[in-house]
Structures are given as structure tokens and as C-alpha cells.
Amino acid sequence: MSELIQQKCTACHADATPVTDAEITELKTQIPEWKIVNCSDGPALVREFSFDDFVAALAFTNKVGEIAEEAGHHPAITTEYGKTTVAWWTHAIHNLHRNDFIMAVKTDVVYKK
Numbered sequence: 001m002s003e004l005i006q007q008k009c010t011a012c013h014a015d016a017t018p019v020t021d022a023e024i025t026e027l028k029t030q031i032p033e034w035k036i037v038n039c040s041d042g043p044a045l046v047r048e049f050s051f052d053d054f055v056a057a058l059a060f061t062n063k064v065g066e067i068a069e070e071a072g073h074h075p076a077i078t079t080e081y082g083k084t085t086v087a088w089w090t091h092a093i094h095n096l097h098r099n100d101f102i103m104a105v106k107t108d109v110v111y112k113k
Contacts, residue, residue, distance in 0.1 A: 030105060042096075049084045
């Protein structure tokens with residue numbers, strides 16, 4: 001299991017330091033199924049999760065919402081029939097922060113349960 005699962009998000013403000021390219025390379029190995037996508041608000045970690053139906057996708061969405069609220073770090077979530085797409089990035093800095101990688105790992109754990 002990834003070392004990130006044991007970590008907690010830290011509060012971020014506009015002056016928070018984004019992860020470096022070297023940190024991204026190292027952290028990305030812990031979340032191989034996530035893609036880094038350039039969005040209008042900066043880079044984001046994005047992953048699509050598959051389900052058998054809408055009810056299962058919605059249940060997953062709600063669980064991700066619970067861990068996001070607990071951490072004080074909130075993703076963009078799109079729920080459709082049979083899939084949920086989750087995107088993590090740090091709004092305050094319009095970039096990726098270690099928190100995004102922590103939450104991506106925690107999202108993976110929710111999916112595996």
C-alpha cells in the first residue's frame with residue numbers, strides 16, 4: 001500500500017507550494033491509474049471508475065464526498081450510468097499539491113472496498 005494513505009491533507013492557501021516535477025514523478029508511481037490532465041484551472045489528477053449501474057456509481061460518489069469533506073479537500077466528481085470520474089487539484093494554487101496525490105490514493109482505497 002502507498003505511503004500516501006497514512007498522510008493527511010494540510011491546509012492550502014494561494015501561497016502554497018505546488019509539487020515539483022521530480023515529486024510528481026515519484027508520487028505518480030503510487031497512483032498509476034490516474035492521469036494528469038491540463039484543465040482550465042491548471043493540471044489535475046483524473047481517473048474514471050467503472051460500475052455495473054448508476055446506483056453503484058452514486059454510492060461511490062457519496063463515499064468520495066465523505067472522505068473529501070473529512071479532509072477539507074474537494075474534487076470535481078462526475079457521476080453517470082456505470083461510471084464516476086474524479087478530478088483532484090488544488091484550487092487555491094491552480095496546480096497540483098501533495099494533497100491531491102493523498103486524496104487520489106484514498107479514492108482508490110474507497111473504490112477497492
